Amino acid sequence: xxxxxxxxxxxxxxxxxxxxxxxxxxxxxxxxxxxxxxxxxxxxxxxxxxxxxxxxxxxxxxxxxxxxxxxxxxxxxxxxxxxxxxxxxxxxxxxxxxxxxxxxxxxxxxxxxxxxxxxxxxxxxxxxxxxxxxxxxxxxxxxxxxxxxxxxxxxxxxxxxxxxxxxxxxxxxxxxxxxxxxxxxxxxxxxxxxxxxxxxxxxxxxxxxxxxxxxxxxxxxxxxxxxxxxxxxxxxxxxxxxxxxxxxxxxxxxxxxxxxxxxxxxxxxxxxxxxxxxxxxxxxxxxxxxxxxxxxxxxxxxxxxxxxxxxxxxxxxxxxxxxxxxxxxxxxxxxxxxxxxxxxxxxxxxxxxxxxxxxxxxxxxxxxxxxxxxxxxxxxxxxxxxxxxxxxxxxxxxxxxxxxxxxxxxxxxxxxxxxxxxxxxxxxxxxxxxxxxxxxxxxxxxxxxxxxxxxxxxxxxxxxxxxxxxxxxxxxxxxxxxxxxxxxxx
Amino acid sequence: xxxxxxxxxxxxxxxxxxxxxxxxxxxxxxxxxxxxxxxxxxxxxxxxxxxxxxxxxxxxxxxxxxxxxxxxxxxxxxxxxxxxxxxxxxxxxxxxxxxxxxxxxxxxxxxxxxxxxxxxxxxxxxxxxxxxxxxxxxxxxxxxxxxxxxxxxxxxxxxxxxxxxxxxxxxxxxxxxxxxxxxxxxxxxxxxxxxxxxxxxxxxxxxxxxxxxxxxxxxxxxxxxxxxxxxxxxxxxxxxxxxxxxxxxxxxxxxxxxxxxxxxxxxxxxxxxxxxxxxxxxxxxxxxxxxxxxxxxxxxxxxxxxxxxxxxxxxxxxxxxxxxxxxxxxxxxxxxx
Numbered sequence: 068x069x070x071x072x073x074x075x076x077x078x079x080x081x082x083x084x085x086x087x088x089x090x091x092x093x094x095x096x097x098x099x100x101x102x103x104x105x106x107x108x109x110x111x112x113x114x115x116x117x118x119x120x121x122x123x124x125x126x127x128x129x130x131x132x133x134x135x136x137x138x139x140x141x142x143x144x145x146x147x148x149x150x151x152x153x154x155x156x157x158x159x160x161x162x163x164x165x166x167x168x169x170x171x172x173x174x175x176x177x178x179x180x181x182x183x184x185x186x187x188x189x190x191x192x193x194x195x196x197x198x199x200x201x202x203x204x205x206x207x208x209x210x211x212x213x214x215x216x217x218x219x220x221x222x223x224x225x226x227x228x229x230x231x232x233x234x235x236x237x238x239x240x241x242x243x244x245x246x247x248x249x250x251x252x253x254x255x256x257x258x259x260x261x262x263x264x265x266x267x268x269x270x271x272x273x274x275x276x277x278x279x280x281x282x283x284x285x286x287x288x289x290x291x292x293x294x295x296x297x298x299x300x301x302x303x304x305x306x307x308x309x310x311x312x313x314x315x316x317x318x319x320x321x322x323x324x325x326x327x328x329x330x331x332x333x334x335x336x337x338x339x340x341x342x343x344x345x346x347x348x349x350x351x352x353x354x355x356x357x358x359x360x361x362x363x364x365x366x367x368x369x370x371x372x373x374x375x376x377x378x379x380x381x382x383x384x385x386x387x388x389x390x391x392x393x394x395x396x397x398x399x400x401x402x403x404x405x406x407x408x409x410x411x412x413x414x415x416x417x418x419x420x421x422x423x424x425x426x427x428x429x430x431x432x433x434x435x436x437x438x439x440x441x442x443x444x445x446x447x448x449x450x451x452x453x454x455x456x457x458x459x460x461x462x463x464x465x466x467x468x469x470x471x472x473x474x475x476x477x478x479x480x481x482x483x484x485x486x487x488x489x490x491x492x493x494x495x496x497x498x499x500x501x502x503x504x505x506x507x508x509x510x511x512x513x514x515x516x517x518x519x520x521x522x523x524x525x526x527x528x529x530x531x532x533x534x535x536x537x538x539x540x541x542x543x544x545x546x547x548x549x550x551x552x553x554x555x556x557x
Numbered sequence: 558x559x560x561x562x563x564x565x566x567x568x569x570x571x572x573x574x575x576x577x578x579x580x581x582x583x584x585x586x587x588x589x590x591x592x593x594x595x596x597x598x599x600x601x602x603x604x605x606x607x608x609x610x611x612x613x614x615x616x617x618x619x620x621x622x623x624x625x626x627x628x629x630x631x632x633x634x635x636x637x638x639x640x641x642x643x644x645x646x647x648x649x650x651x652x653x654x655x656x657x658x659x660x661x662x663x664x665x666x667x668x669x670x671x672x673x674x675x676x677x678x679x680x681x682x683x684x685x686x687x688x689x690x691x692x693x694x695x696x697x698x699x700x701x702x703x704x705x706x707x708x709x710x711x712x713x714x715x716x717x718x719x720x721x722x723x724x725x726x727x728x729x730x731x732x733x734x735x736x737x738x739x740x741x742x743x744x745x746x747x748x749x750x751x752x753x754x755x756x757x758x759x760x761x762x763x764x765x766x767x768x769x770x771x772x773x774x775x776x777x778x779x780x781x782x783x784x785x786x787x788x789x790x791x792x793x794x795x796x797x798x799x800x801x802x803x804x805x806x807x808x809x810x811x812x813x814x815x816x817x818x819x820x821x822x823x824x825x826x827x828x829x830x831x832x833x834x835x836x837x838x839x840x841x842x843x844x845x846x847x848x849x850x851x852x853x854x855x856x857x858x859x860x861x862x863x864x865x866x867x868x869x870x871x872x873x874x875x876x877x878x879x880x881x882x883x884x885x886x887x888x889x890x891x892x893x894x
Contacts, residue, residue, distance in 0.1 A: 127663065130659055131659055131663070134655055134656050134658070134659035134660075135656060137612065137655055138651060138652040138655035138656055139652070141619065141648060141651055141652065141655075142648055142652070144619055144622055144623055145622060145637060145644060145648055147626065147637075148622075148626065148633045148634050148636065148637025148638060149637045149638055149641055149644055149645070150638070152634035152635065152637065152638035152706070153634070155626065155630055155633055155634040155637075156630055156631055156634045156705070158630075159626055159627065159630020159631070159633060159634065159853060160630060160853045160854050160857045161857070162626075163623065163625075163626030163627035163628075163630050163633065163853070164627040164853070164857050164860065164861050166623040166626055166627065167620065167623035167624045167626060167627035167628075167861065167864075168627075168861075168864050168868075169623070170616060170619045170620040170623045170624075171620055171623075171624075171864060171865060171868040171869065171872070172864065172868050174616050174619060174620075175613060175616045175620070175868075175872045175876070176872075176875070178612040178613040178615070178616050179610075179612075179613040179872075179875055179876055179879050180875075181612065182608070182609035182610055182611075182612055182613060182879065183609060183879055183882065185609070186608060186609040186883065187609075187882065190882070230854070235630075237853075237854040237856070237857070238853075238854060238856055238857045238860070239856065241856075241860045496634075496638040496641075496706075497704075497706055498638055498639060498706040498707060498708045499638055499641050503641050503642055503645075506642075507641075507642075507645050510645075510649065514649065514652060514653075518652070518653075518656050521656075521660055522656075522660075525660065525663045525664070528663075528665055529663065
């Protein structure tokens with residue numbers, strides 16, 4: 068069994084599994100940090116205790132996601148050395164320093180201040196206490212800046228020189244890493260994605276709760292207000308995602324043309340001058356044969372790719388995957404002769420890209436309708452139960468969009484681990500056995516299933532108990548620790 | 558050998574030392590969830606004592622690992638891939654431990670809470686144990702090839718020396734955690750901690766003596782750096798003896814706590830100064846990695862030095878402030894039943 072799949076496949080599978088799982092919780096916790104910060108800020112400004120309750124209640128979900136995000140992040144910090152030692156030697160000079168700066172500059176701050184925030188509700192004035200959650204949130208956003216600077220280097224290497232003596236890439240300009248064009252589309256795109264994730268999570272959980280509340284329950288106002296705050300944040304996120312996503316795809320034409328061609332399902336180069344309408348058609352649906360890399364079926368809409376790819380109604384050319392393959396063979400053939408071809412998984416990229424676009428558009432409409440139905444003088448959102456169901460199920464959509472985004476980004480880099488510099492096959496640890504990788508893959512999978520399951524279950528329980536659960540428990544029992552002493556053995 | 562290479566070797570030692578001092582008592586508190594606590598109030602008090610700070614303490618580990626990646630990528634690559642399975646266990650334990658603190662808090666039933674608390678105790682033992690094993694295995698000579706790839710077999714990591722190393726680091730963390738309990742918690746836990754310390758200090762001393770003997774047989778430290786190693790070993794033993802006397806005889810709290818942390822730091826100092834200027838000891842001396850062959854470029858080290866010179870002092874200021882905020886003793890069993 069072990070010999071059927073090589074260490075490269077197992078290491079790639081492990082990277083995909085651990086990063087995808089990690090990235091369920093990263094946008095969730097950064098975004099929830101923003102939502103909770105906004106809620107607590109509203110409490111400080113309006114002095115309405117309901118906003119404090121909101122920050123505390125959604126803060127519980129935030130703490131859960133933060134905990135899972137941190138521990139799954141530990142794997143990322145270690146697995147480059149464990150599974151990708153050749154890669155670590157090759158780019159440690161650049162990539163390692165960015166990871167270290169993340170820990171020293173950002174991770175320390177978030178971890179310290181999240182502790183201060185969650186333990187000092189009674190000890191500091193609200194105006195001071197709110198700063199702790201803001202520092203935590205900003206710290207986690209800055210964390211992602213450094214991590215994405217590292218990823219951007221893999222996508223679009225800059226600021227380096229090859230040292231043949233050590234056989235590696237060496238840093239020559241630190242500021243170039245931070246000015247990387249890729250970083251400044253990727254980082255904003257990820258940040259707005261966190262707002263979408265948390266916005267629809269809070270709105271969706273509130274919707275599920277509203278479904279279960281009786282008429283005139285005092286919690287209705289709490290959850291309706293939560294929906295408004297969350298969806299406004301979510302809408303800002305979607306608007307930002309559309310702008311940055313457009314920019315991102317636009318830039319790919321020069322930085323990673325193969326990725327772009329696959330995302331748009333273009334196998335043969337399209338020259339606008341050769342076409343009757345002088346414009347680039349856009350494929351709404353496209354199927355590529357994964358063996359021949361030829362598009363075998365597609366539905367085209369005229370003009371759209373000129374608009375998307377060239378920001379004009381007509382004109383522009385799109386270089387297809389067939390021509391790019393020839394170019395790359397010529398360009399890299401001498402230095403990387405062992406690379407068989409430069410094609411990327413076309414269908415996955417094509418549909419992942421469309422999932423993002425369609426998903427974002429759908430969420431935007433959902434948010435607009437929800438905010439309108441939830442306006443102050445209307446009870447519409449409470450009577451239209453089917454709509455609350457849709458809003459609830461929409462919780463899962465941003466997670467799918469985040470994953471789709473990373474699939475495009477990472478699979479579209481194939482066959483490179485560092486674009487144009489190092490092929491994935493050269494990056495893996497040669498000294499780690501397939502058995503070790505297989506065992507760790509299985510145990511990681513089971514662990515993720517377990518802690519992901521417990522997390523969702525605890526979040527649902529917290530929602531079921533509601534924001535006033537602790538006060539109710541305290542008023543009915545004089546001893547706040549009494550629920551703990553049931554099982555005491557003393 | 559450049560100044561910056563030496564600076565970064567020392568800095569990585571400092572980060573590991575900081576980690577063992579700070580998270581050492583977190584591990585010790587974690588083990589007490591089973592080994593010292595008798596009821597839920599005890600366990601709640603233990604959690605309160607480290608709850609606000611444990612996460613930031615763990616960042617010292619992340620910083621140490623990432624700094625090895627940044628400053629000595631060849632060290633990071635050889636060590637982390639070479640000790641794959643042991644590091645995997647460390648990671649798993651850190652994962653379960655990290656979520657357990659959060660999950661126990663939010664569990665609806667007492668049985669559920671206790672499940673995660675048992676996991677905290679187990680993982681709090683496993684992490685220092687396996688880190689102790691990795692460090693002792695790292696200094697005792699391993700099969701590294703010319704490319705720097707370490708293919709360690711079972712008997713490279715499991716030797717009497719590494720087992721004693723693992724137990725020693727766990728035990729030192731536990732003693733450090735008991736001293737932290739004495740410092741931070743009011744109530745029955747505190748009294749029982751003293752009783753346990755009475756028995757554990759002699760065990761620890763015996764362990765340190767055994768460690769010194771095995772150090773002679775499994776490494777070249779004592780043979781090549783005799784005076785320095787003897788001074789460090791004697792200091793370690795003296796630190797423990799003074800801690801023992803002050804904690805058990807004089808019933809002091811602050812100084813024994815500092816001393817048990819200092820002992821952990823001294824172990825890091827001992828291993829790092831024994832290693833220097835090497836970072837990975839190969840069975841074939843030609844393949845041994847040192848701070849020159851494992852190092853990043855001078856430019857990267859310069860950039861990283863500037864970053865760390867700004868970031869680390871600032872970090873220390875707010876971390877110390879955070880400890881100051883939570884300086885008040887936790888009182889368990891205060892609530893009248």
